[in-house]
Amino acid sequence: MDVRSQISMVFHLDKCIGCHTCSIACKNIWTDRKGVEYQWWNNVETKPGTGYPTKWEDQDIYKGGWEKNNGTINLKGAGKKKGLLNIFHNPHLPVIDDYYEPFTYKYLDLIESPAMDDQPTARPVSLITGKPIDIKMGPNWDDDLSGTPDYARKDPNLQDLSPAEQEAMFQLERMAFFYLPRICNHCLNPACVASCPSGAIYKRGEDGVVLINQEVCRAWRMCVTACPYKKSYYNWHTGKSEKCILCYPRLEAGHAPACMHSCVGRIRYLGVVLYDADQIENAASGENDDLVDRQLNMLLDPFDPKVISAAKQNGVPDSTIKAAQYSPTYKFVKEWGLALPLHPEFRTLPMLFYVPPLLPVMASLSEQNTSQGEKMDPIAKFWNDSWLYDTSTEDLWGTIDQARFPLKYMANLFTAGDEEKVKVVLKKLMAVRIHRRNVTVGDIDSAKVEAALNGADVNPETADEIYKLTSLAKFDERFVIPPAHREQALEMLEFTCDTKGSVGFGFKEKPVRGL
Amino acid sequence: MKKIFLLLFLLSLFFTSSSVAQSSEETAELFKLKCGICHTIGGGRLVGPDLVNIQDKREEGWLVDFIRSSQTMVKNEDPDAVAIYEEYNKVLMPDPMISDTEIKALLGYIAEESGGGTEGGEAKTDAAPEQVSAIEDATPDNLENGKNLFEGRVRFANGGPSCISCHNDLSSTFFAENSYSTKDISMSFANLGEKGTKAILENPPFPVMAKAFEGRELEEGEVRDLLVFLKNSGANDAKMTSGYMLYGLLGAFALIVLFGGFWYNRKNRSVNHSIYQRQIKSTN
Known part of the structure; x- marks a missing residue:
């Protein structure tokens, strides 16, 4: 057992309101420089939709991630042989048109334009060429556009759905969508790290954050191809690739990453998990229906004395182990089994987990509404038409089984196609809702509540805990950040054997002067 | 380039000063020096055309202009001059740097020699085939030696500069692709034939080459070996070019x-x- 620690995240999709505050927080801190305007280390996608860059999930196009090969796994689009064949031109790279041409407006024209008959306008200009352009696309161009032929219906996750099922998803008045916020998954088996010919990408030992060393990067862009989530981006100005750094400077100071800190819906959770690094290859090379289980099996119980002693042997500090015991991620993922990895079939073992949305609430058009015989209130609308949605159902799991989204769609996103696994999670979420409805409103038959909890295999205490962490959790409960052991970092600097007997003293840093 | 112009200028000074008076013997000598390398009178074509009865074919004024500077005429796109230039493998006739008087004397000499009538001409043309090829019984050693001489691996006996200092040879690996030469001569043998090439090697008509080999003439064996080499490389080139x-x-x-x-x-x-x-x- 090779126990290591990893900072891991949970995004609760039921709580995401799609406001893009996270994206803007990240943009303002990290990617408002020249050459990275198009990079959205954090982006929020509307699902069903094609995402950003367009159709990133379709690995027939982008060749990202790993593929299973004779019991082991190989990179789909990179590696020694494939790299050699494509050494002069990597054909699977996304081009700027797959993202979008970043733009701004000539706002100064609004102020400095001479007096004319017409109002001055601010023309859009490209942030790459500086010339006026026609804006063709944006990073969330399909925001809220479920049902559109160009975006929603081209969602790669619809592949296994029958045409009738797809049609049903996009019927007028029955259409639904949800949001999928994405950052780098800081995977346990990162394809970007494996693909880098320069060895510039590394996974930090202490917390598992995947970083690109800007001094070693040689612009091969193999990581851009290899990352199936397309979260490694190429900075055309510096000629280096960049990606989400999980705000490690903030983490080291005890702050939550900017996207999580600013989250309006408080959907984001961050905490340490302990995992067994010996199982990485086994977990990544499992069969498709086995991938999620194997990945979750890697995560170890931080209260198990064996795990604790193995962790200590590996140099995991006590404070980190303690943080792992309070980790909200561990609770959501392992204890409660509510969170699932995004696209486990890419086999990178992502360490960002999603609580799938309990969406959409099943609704049917009722017959002529007769329940409301008179106005409750003088200004209330009188519901006498047949356009009222009925969101209740006699059947306990009706909202799950007869969901407007086929379960298959959710399964394609989170469990490599296994509908049962998604169903288990959704049932638990539903049971918690029913239980809390009973506690706070009390209008549900207690037998029904018990049936719901039993059916989902959740006891009332756990349901209350889930409810608390989901709805009431304060900052320190959502983000359990282990202290950064800077004293160890200092010791590393004092350790001179790194340079003893080798050539030079590493890179020469120019002194920073003035502004 | 400056040096070449300077050299030409000096040469022209030399030639103009030396040719003041013309006796028929001197004219014959001048013909041999200036024209005889590439031209015969009734002896068949070498590098350039046979000059027998040339006055019957062209007007005297045109001839004088052409001899004075055929290159200028080609440049000015005189149709006849261009036709000749094309016909003779685009080998430019060097300007002989002689006065108009001397040119006229030379024309007189040519007329005189051609005037010997058809019999003289015929006699001479008959004589031409008697020339035996110097390279017929060439051995691989000759070829090897020719190559070495060309590339400067072996010095010329009289101290002349090796060919490669000015010319490249495509069939050779040495300097083949990045030559500093003034002219690719890989096809010269094929174009000029043995007689023409031999004449140029023995007595270079081109001012720069003449100056370079002045007093350092090639020896007979060296000429033969170089001919063997040039013939061979030309043949190789021809093979490469087709298809x-x-x-x-x-x-x-x-x-x-x-x-x-x-x-x-x-x-x-x-x-x-x-x-x-x-x-x-x-x-x-």
């Missing part, structure tokens, strides 16, 4: 097909292409 283009095109085509097959599934346009195509564009 070279065709093979190149076929090869390129084959590669395109191969690459196309190999990377048939490469992503060659943006995934948003169809969306962009439909978008209305402003007219700027």
Whole structure:
């Protein structure tokens, strides 16, 4: 057992309101420089939709991630042989048109334009060429556009759905969508790290954050191809690739990453998990229906004395182990089994987990509404038409089984196609809702509540805990950040054997002067 | 280039000063020096045309102009001059740097010699085939030696500069692709024939070459070996040239097909292409 620690995240999709505050927080801190305007280390996608860059999930196009090969796994689009064949031109790279041409407006024209008959306008200009352009696309161009032929219906996750099922998803008045916020998954088996010919990408030992060393990067862009989530981006100005750094400077100071800190819906959770690094290859090379289980099996119980002693042997500090015991991620993922990895079939073992949305609430058009015989209130609308949605159902799991989204769609996103696994999670979420409805409103038959909890295999205490962490959790409960052991970092600097007997003293840093 | 012009200028000074008075013997000598290397009178063509009865073919004024500077005429696109230039393998006749009086004397000499009538001409043409090829019984040693002489690995006995200091030879690997030479002479043997090439080697008509070999003439054996080498390299070049283009095109085509097959599934346009195509564009 090779126990290591990893900072891991949970995004609760039921709580995401799609406001893009996270994206803007990240943009303002990290990617408002020249050459990275198009990079959205954090982006929020509307699902069903094609995402950003367009159709990133379709690995027939982008060749990202790993593929299973004779019991082991190989990179789909990179590696020694494939790299050699494509050494002069990597054909699977996304081009700027797959993202979008970043733009701004000539706002100064609004102020400095001479007096004319017409109002001055601010023309859009490209942030790459500086010339006026026609804006063709944006990073969330399909925001809220479920049902559109160009975006929603081209969602790669619809592949296994029958045409009738797809049609049903996009019927007028029955259409639904949800949001999928994405950052780098800081995977346990990162394809970007494996693909880098320069060895510039590394996974930090202490917390598992995947970083690109800007001094070693040689612009091969193999990581851009290899990352199936397309979260490694190429900075055309510096000629280096960049990606989400999980705000490690903030983490080291005890702050939550900017996207999580600013989250309006408080959907984001961050905490340490302990995992067994010996199982990485086994977990990544499992069969498709086995991938999620194997990945979750890697995560170890931080209260198990064996795990604790193995962790200590590996140099995991006590404070980190303690943080792992309070980790909200561990609770959501392992204890409660509510969170699932995004696209486990890419086999990178992502360490960002999603609580799938309990969406959409099943609704049917009722017959002529007769329940409301008179106005409750003088200004209330009188519901006498047949356009009222009925969101209740006699059947306990009706909202799950007869969901407007086929379960298959959710399964394609989170469990490599296994509908049962998604169903288990959704049932638990539903049971918690029913239980809390009973506690706070009390209008549900207690037998029904018990049936719901039993059916989902959740006891009332756990349901209350889930409810608390989901709805009431304060900052320190959502983000359990282990202290950064800077004293160890200092010791590393004092350790001179790194340079003893080798050539030079590493890179020469120019002194920073003035502004 | 400056040096060449200077050299030409000096040479011209030398020649003009030396040719003041002309006796018929001197004219014969002048013909031998200036013209005889490349031209015969009734002896058949060497590098340039046979000059027998040349006055019957061309007007005297044109002849004088041409001899004075055929290069100027070719440059000015005189149709006859260009035709001759094309016919004789685009070998420019060096300007002999002699006065008009001397040119006229030379023309007189040519007329005199041709005037010997058809019999003299015929006699001389008959004599021509008697010349035996110097390189018929060439051995690989001759070829090797010629190559070494050409490339300067072996010095010329009289100290003349090696050929490669000015010329390249495509068939040779040495300096083949990055030559500093003034002229590629790989095809010279094929174009000029043995007689012409030999004449140039023995008594260079080109001012720079003449000056370079002045007093350092090539020896007979060296000329022979160089001829063998030049003949050989010319032959090789001829082989390479035929079908070279065709093979190149076929090869390129084959590669395109191969690459196309190999990377048939490469992503060659943006995934948003169809969306962009439909978008209305402003007219700027």
